[in-house]
Amino acid sequence: MIKGFIFDLDGVITDTAELHFLAWKALADDMGWQFDRDVNEKLRGVSRMDSIGIIMEHNTVSLPEDEVAALATKKNDIYVASLDQITTEDYLPGARELLTHLRQEGFKVALGSASKNSTKVLQQLNATKYFDVIGDGNSVSKSKPAPDIFLFGAEKLDLKPAECIVYEDAESGVDAAKAGGFFSVGIGPKDRVGHADVCFSSMKEATLFEVKSHFKELF
Structure with a gap:
């Protein structure tokens, strides 16, 4: 699950x-x-x-x-x-709605970013409230495509990789998710993230409903 x-x-x-x-x-x-x-x-x-x-x-x-x-x-x-x-208007279309939906449904949520400035960005977006765990470039020594940042997030959430879905827009990020044993959602063109378990052209399309539909045996 x-x-x-x-x-x-x-x-x-x-x-x-x-x-x-x-x-x-x-x-x-x-x-x-x-x-x-x-x-x-x-x-x-x-x-x-x-x-x-x-x-x-x-x-x-x-x-x-x-x-x-x-x-x-x-x-x-x-x-x-x-x-x-950056302001609260700078979420990508669909992102804030998805994060809100996940909170409403009680899912655990972590950030898994290579950026060492993630906390500042989340503060500017007023997005810190959506995350239980912040994993960033300060959290691990090996960056993507190593799976360490996602493994860090799962551990802090007290979950196994197979209990988590990773959202990524980079080839190296999808590689990291797969290497760590996570399910993956790719955001962007298929030539970049088509090796994810499911791929959407934008966050607006990657709703919780669509993801649940694709991974229906896991929910």
Whole structure:
């Protein structure tokens, strides 16, 4: 039986992807590196340090570890400053309705995000009340596609992976859910998240009714 839900944040609850893109673009421009939306797509669901590694590899750049860490911090500072723009109007369509529905039906809910700024984003959205557990980039050392963040969430919810459904919009996130033994809902195009147990083009379509219909033997 499904007793809990675990949600990624970016691209599932709200879309901070554009703010991330602008922050990485500002850093890349400052460093004289090439960076565009194609490269940015490779960063979806990836941790900050792994992201800067992808950008550096794209530009055939190698730097000492301490300089890389400093640049990652600089990007994060740019990004965090932009989070003040987020309001309660910035839920993705369908996300707040789903979270409200889950609360009404008594399901346990956790966040499972690679972002270390998840708490700030949830506060801006006034969404903290929907979550029993906040799992983020500060909670585990291995980021997706390792399943650690979802396993952390399930453990804190006192549930087994097979009792949880994960909502993800990134290929690495679906990989992480599958690796951990979770059921998965993919949000986005099939070429990115089509390997999830069920895939929807948007959160608006991924209602509790639709998910229950697909996993009817589990409810």
